[in-house]
Amino acid sequence: xxxxxxxxxxxxxxxxxxxxxxxxxxxxxxxxxxxxxxxxxxxxxxxxxxxxxxxxxxxxxxxxxxxxxxxxxxxxxxxxxxxxxxxxxxxxxxxxxxxxxxxxxxxxxxxxxxxxxxxxxxxxxxxxxxxxxxxxxxxxxxxxxxxxxxxxxxxxxxxxxx
Amino acid sequence: xxxxxxxxxxxxxxxxxxxxxxxxxxxxxxxxxxxxxxxxxxxxxxxxxxxxxxxxxxxxxxxxxxxxxxxxxxxxxxxxxxxxxxxxxxxxxxxxxxxxxxxxxxxxxxxxxxxxxxxxxxxxxxxxxxxxxxxxxxxxxxxxxxxxxxxxxxxxxxxxxx
Numbered sequence: 001x002x003x004x005x006x007x008x009x010x011x012x013x014x015x016x017x018x019x020x021x022x023x024x025x026x027x028x029x030x031x032x033x034x035x036x037x038x039x040x041x042x043x044x045x046x047x048x049x050x051x052x053x054x055x056x057x058x059x060x061x062x063x064x065x066x067x068x069x070x071x072x073x074x075x076x077x078x079x080x081x082x083x084x085x086x087x088x089x090x091x092x093x094x095x096x097x098x099x100x101x102x103x104x105x106x107x108x109x110x111x112x113x114x115x116x117x118x119x120x121x122x123x124x125x126x127x128x129x130x131x132x133x134x135x136x137x138x139x140x141x142x143x144x145x146x147x148x149x150x151x152x153x154x155x156x157x158x159x160x161x162x
Numbered sequence: 163x164x165x166x167x168x169x170x171x172x173x174x175x176x177x178x179x180x181x182x183x184x185x186x187x188x189x190x191x192x193x194x195x196x197x198x199x200x201x202x203x204x205x206x207x208x209x210x211x212x213x214x215x216x217x218x219x220x221x222x223x224x225x226x227x228x229x230x231x232x233x234x235x236x237x238x239x240x241x242x243x244x245x246x247x248x249x250x251x252x253x254x255x256x257x258x259x260x261x262x263x264x265x266x267x268x269x270x271x272x273x274x275x276x277x278x279x280x281x282x283x284x285x286x287x288x289x290x291x292x293x294x295x296x297x298x299x300x301x302x303x304x305x306x307x308x309x310x311x312x313x314x315x316x317x318x319x320x321x322x323x324x
Contacts, residue, residue: 012223014220014221014223016187017187020185020186020187021185021186021187021188021239021300022185022186022188022239022241022300023182023183023184023185023186024182024183024184024185024186024271025178025179025182025183025245025270025271026183026184027270027271043311055262058176059176059248059270061174061176061248061249061260062248062249062260062261062262062263062269062270063260063262063263064249064258064259064260064263065257065258065259065260065263065320065321066260066262066263066320067320068318068319068320068321068323068324069263069318069319069320069321070314070316070317070318070319071314071317071318073275075237075271075273075275077183077184079184083187086221086223086224087223087224087226095227096226096227097226097227098223098224098225098226098227098228099224100217100224100225100228100303100304100305100306101224101225101226101227101228101231101306102305102306103305103306103308107224107303108187108189108221108224108303109186109187109189109237109302109303111237111273111302111303113235113237113275113305114311115311115312115314130311138183138184140271140273141262141269141270141271141273142262143262143264143265143275144262144263144264144265144319145314145317145319146265146317146319147314147315147316147317147318149205149276149277149292150277150312150313150314150317151312151313151314151315151317152232152233152277152307152309152312152313153309153313153315154232154309155232155233155307155308155309155312155313156230156231156232156233156309157230157231157232157306157307157308158227158228158229158230158231159227159230159231161230162230
């Protein structure tokens with residue numbers, strides 16, 4: 001466990017299997033204004049900051065035909081997060097919550113997901129709004145956002161209602 | 163390249179780096195009615211089928227506090243997809259498109275994403291609607307869907323407008 005994620009009362013962590021089941025390639029880096037965790041916005045909706053997704057040149061052909069697309073799903077790797085934490089006690093929450101009920105970076109596979117506005121495309125760089133991660137965060141994937149299957153405006157999160 | 167993904171005219175593939183940058187743990191399996199690719203729905207919106215997400219018991223504590231949540235984001239691993247294909251010629255499309263403009267399973271990191279309706283929770287199993295993958299697909303992550311940041315009902319995909 002890293003210092004940032006010492007166990008709080010009610011939290012549960014497990015030891016993960018010794019071997020991985022599959023491997024990831026970092027396909028680029030995300031450039032943001034934030035170099036320390038304390039500077040990052042609490043969530044992406046709280047920030048209007050423009051960020052840049054830098055796709056490694058070898059993967060840049062994959063950006064073809066993105067023009068005119070308004071929103072993207074960006075997957076990136078939270079390489080500083082602990083992976084064994086299964087029940088977490090968020091600050092200001094009354095009770096602990098399971099990791100899969102949270103968007104915390106601490107999870108068995110620390111893949112973060114943000115929906116971003118696509119504002120510009122220049123060679124291998126995308127200008128976007130809607131990220132809240134640290135500068136230099138490894139990029140895993142970019143997908144087009146389809147309102148027909150990805151937009152659920154009436155969705156509710158149980159622990160938020162309580 | 164697997165037989166299913168032989169290169170078509172206009173497609174581009176690269177050799178990927180020899181080493182991985184990070185590793186994944188499979189945290190469960192997805193149970194669906196489909197055992198062959200040809201049987202899978204073209205996209206999840208075309209299917210009302212109920213599917214089951216089976217979380218490995220060791221990770222089940224992470225499901226705590228999911229009750230009352232209506233929609234989840236499910237990440238899973240397309241373990242049969244080729245990873246070097248950067249420009250693809252979808253059937254019925256007039257021109258090739260970059261992998262990052264598509265939701266094709268073929269991508270450098272074949273992490274698929276579906277937004278599902280959460281219909282039931284029983285121990286380590288979630289009953290959901292909205293998946294289109296093969297039975298036995300490895301599970302990577304489950305996240306609560308927040309309408310405030312994840313829902314973009316007006317999003318448009320450029321190549322769809324053309």
